Amino acid sequence: xxxxxxxxxxxxxxxxxxxxxxxxxxxxxxxxxxxxxxxxxxxxxxxxxxxxxxxxxxxxxxxxxxxxxxxxxxxxxxxxxxxxxxxxxxxxxxxxxxxxxxxxxxxxxxxxxxxxxxxxxxxxxxxxxxxxxxxxxxxxxxxxxxxxxxxxxxxxxxxxxxxxxxxxxxxxxxxxxxxxxxxxxxxxxxxxxxxxxxxxxxxxxxxxxxxxxxxxxxxxxxxxxxxxxxxxxxxxxxxxxxxxxxxxxxxxxxxxxxxxxxxxxxxxxxxxxxxxxxxxxxxxxxxxxxxxxxxxxxxxxxxxxxxxxxxxxxxxxxxxxxxxxxxxxxxxxxxxxxxxxxxxxxxxxxxxxxxxxxxxxxxxxxxxxxxxxxxxxxxxxxxxxxxxxxxxxxxxxxxxxxxxxxxxxxxxxxx
Amino acid sequence: xxxxxxxxxxxxxxxxxxxxxxxxxxxxxxxxxxxxxxxxxxxxxxxxxxxxxxxxxxxxxxxxxxxxxxxxxxxxxxxxxxxxxxxxxxxxxxxxxxxxx
Numbered sequence: 001x002x003x004x005x006x007x008x009x010x011x012x013x014x015x016x017x018x019x020x021x022x023x024x025x026x027x028x029x030x031x032x033x034x035x036x037x038x039x040x041x042x043x044x045x046x047x048x049x050x051x052x053x054x055x056x057x058x059x060x061x062x063x064x065x066x067x068x069x070x071x072x073x074x075x076x077x078x079x080x081x082x083x084x085x086x087x088x089x090x091x092x093x094x095x096x097x098x099x100x101x102x103x104x105x106x107x108x109x110x111x112x113x114x115x116x117x118x119x120x121x122x123x124x125x126x127x128x129x130x131x132x133x134x135x136x137x138x139x140x141x142x143x144x145x146x147x148x149x150x151x152x153x154x155x156x157x158x159x160x161x162x163x164x165x166x167x168x169x170x171x172x173x174x175x176x177x178x179x180x181x182x183x184x185x186x187x188x189x190x191x192x193x194x195x196x197x198x199x200x201x202x203x204x205x206x207x208x209x210x211x212x213x214x215x216x217x218x219x220x221x222x223x224x225x226x227x228x229x230x231x232x233x234x235x236x237x238x239x240x241x242x243x244x245x246x247x248x249x250x251x252x253x254x255x256x257x258x259x260x261x262x263x264x265x266x267x268x269x270x271x272x273x274x275x276x277x278x279x280x281x282x283x284x285x286x287x288x289x290x291x292x293x294x295x296x297x298x299x300x301x302x303x304x305x306x307x308x309x310x311x312x313x314x315x316x317x318x319x320x321x322x323x324x325x326x327x328x329x330x331x332x333x334x335x336x337x338x339x340x341x342x343x344x345x346x347x348x349x350x351x352x353x354x355x356x357x358x359x360x361x362x363x364x365x366x367x368x369x370x371x372x373x374x375x376x377x378x379x380x381x382x383x384x385x386x387x388x389x390x391x392x393x394x395x396x397x398x399x400x401x402x403x404x405x406x407x408x409x410x411x412x413x414x415x
Numbered sequence: 416x417x418x419x420x421x422x423x424x425x426x427x428x429x430x431x432x433x434x435x436x437x438x439x440x441x442x443x444x445x446x447x448x449x450x451x452x453x454x455x456x457x458x459x460x461x462x463x464x465x466x467x468x469x470x471x472x473x474x475x476x477x478x479x480x481x482x483x484x485x486x487x488x489x490x491x492x493x494x495x496x497x498x499x500x501x502x503x504x505x506x507x508x509x510x511x512x513x514x515x516x
Binding site: 156220222224236237265266267 | 477478489492496
């Protein structure tokens with residue numbers, strides 16, 4: 001009996017477990033998935049928790065609901081991975097010898113890596129919304145906010161879902177406007193990037209939305225220190241921003257056992273070939289989703305697009321064939337812009353987001369880089385689509401990126 | 416005296432061909448970035464970026480530089496004020512670092 005081991009039962013781990021269980025002969029293969037949690041989070045929903053738009057039930061389900069038939073699920077922490085020995089030791093002492101390994105342990109926030117961020121103000125007037133606990137803890141601070149300066153800060157890139165900080169800003173603007181206190185709230189976005197987003201055309205479009213909403217951008221801001229006693233966020237080049245409420249997107253890192261195993265980069269994201277998603281060091285190891293160090297957005301939709309190429313490559317490798325399926329870095333993100341509108345971006349490794357229609361070129365119904373109510377419905381509908389995908393119901397979205405129906409714009413500003 | 420007349424630069428001032436790079440060019444580019452004298456500490460970072468950048472085909476990110484050289488982010492900002500990763504990449508004749516997607 002051979003063992004196909006998957007570490008992590010989030011979006012990527014859940015999907016690959018189902019694919020492998022469907023394609024491997026159960027008489028010869030055992031598929032095991034390990035996760036430290038027993039809860040599966042709909043992570044895109046965390047954004048809505050601080051504003052009270054979603055409740056706990058909307059974003060939390062038991063992991064078991066999504067584990068495919070024939071897959072063994074073990075709830076345990078990973079203690080050690082020894083890739084040269086094809087061996088994983090769990091914190092409960094159990095040792096699993098594997099033939100193939102998929103790492104899908106994601107990426108997590110590390111507020112302790114920024115001086116002062118966790119000392120004093122954490123979960124008092126400093127919050128994150130990249131964890132369920134952080135987003136829930138922030139909700140009363142948002143509803144009780146009477147005015148002052150709200151600062152959203154990205155400590156360092158890459159981060160999971162690079163558009164979420166912008167969405168948070170847009171939703172905060174709409175929330176305080178509807179509450180009638182927007183004129184008393186100063187909203188500031190402090191980012192290490194030179195502008196609103198990483199890609200030039202989208203950055204210019206999103207930058208204009210920020211401007212229209214009177215959200216001030218403090219660009220090229222590399223957060224160095226938080227002084228919680230004075231409510232000051234300071235950059236390495238000694239710019240200081242005072243805050244009443246600080247929403248931090250702390251440094252993102254992969255699981256520490258990956259660094260210890262020597263297969264992670266300086267942020268513990270697994271080094272893989274960006275097209276095949278196979279480890280560059282061990283040919284029986286793959287990394288999927290946020291755990292991989294590919295230069296694509298860390299987002300659920302990216303995982304959906306990855307999956308089609310990844311499982312085929314793994315099967316080819318098992319059959320001794322060369323890997324012919326190449327992931328193109330395709331990402332598709334709905335971006336909430338507030339007041340029940342959203343915009344949409346579609347891009348890959350080589351093409352930045354452009355205006356156009358999606359998914360049917362020229363028709364839509366969704367507007368790429370346009371701000372519409374239909375896009376907002378798409379964003380809300382996505383939660384249902386997500387849970388369908390997690391249960392193994394196929395969703396007919398084109399996997400490969402396409403330029404058709406899009407208007408290419410030449411770079412006007414630096415990336 | 417070397418100058419930049421024969422050095423191909425892109426719109427943002429990054430060298431297009433890293434093989435054209437020389438130490439003299441680095442000194443001129445550094446002055447343009449407001450660094451008058453390149454000290455041994457500056458060079459240690461440039462050398463690290465040249466080595467890793469040429470091997471991987473990409474300029475290293477801020478985090479790769481701090482982890483790879485053991486120099487703290489604070490010290491890196493003192494040596495290369497404002498955006499160290501971008502500044503070093505430019506001076507080292509590499510493309511812009513891809514820290515973000």
